[in-house]
Amino acid sequence: MxxxxxxxxxxxxxxxxxxxxxxxxxxxxxxxxCVDTTGKMGGRGAYVCKNSECHQKLKKTKALNKAFKCLVPNEIYEELEKKCKTQN
Ligand SMILES: [Zn+2]
Known part of the structure; x- marks a missing residue:
């Protein structure tokens, strides 16, 4: 099953x-x-897994900017990383 x-x-x-x-x-x-922890917020979303490798790469390559095709503020990158760490 x-x-x-x-x-x-x-x-x-x-x-x-x-x-x-x-x-x-x-x-x-x-x-x-914003970083959506509820999964219920409206709007266009992008997902990042919780591997620290991914978060390092994410910051290095600015992958969110590419995903949204516009400039994503640094605070979002930082908040994402924090969220990921506190949940582990
Ligand atoms: Zn990943």
Whole structure:
């Protein structure tokens, strides 16, 4: 019996993870960014897994900027990393 959970792709390593193993970043309709811990916020989302390797790469390559095709503030990158660390 394999229960299937919704899966999303990490924008850094391009692997599929269950949603709870990812951190979501949302760009809302008024073009502000935030780290969505509830998974319920509206807007366009991008997912990053919780591997520290991915977070290092994410910052280095500014992968969020590419995912959203615009400039994502540094605070978001920092918040993401913090969220990832506190959840481990
Ligand atoms: Zn990843």
């Amino acid at each position: 394999n229960k299937t959970y919704p899966q999303r792709m990490c924008i850094v390593c391009h692997q599929m993870f269950e949603k709870r193993d990812l951190v979501r970043v949302v760009k809302s309709n008024d073009s502000t960014f």
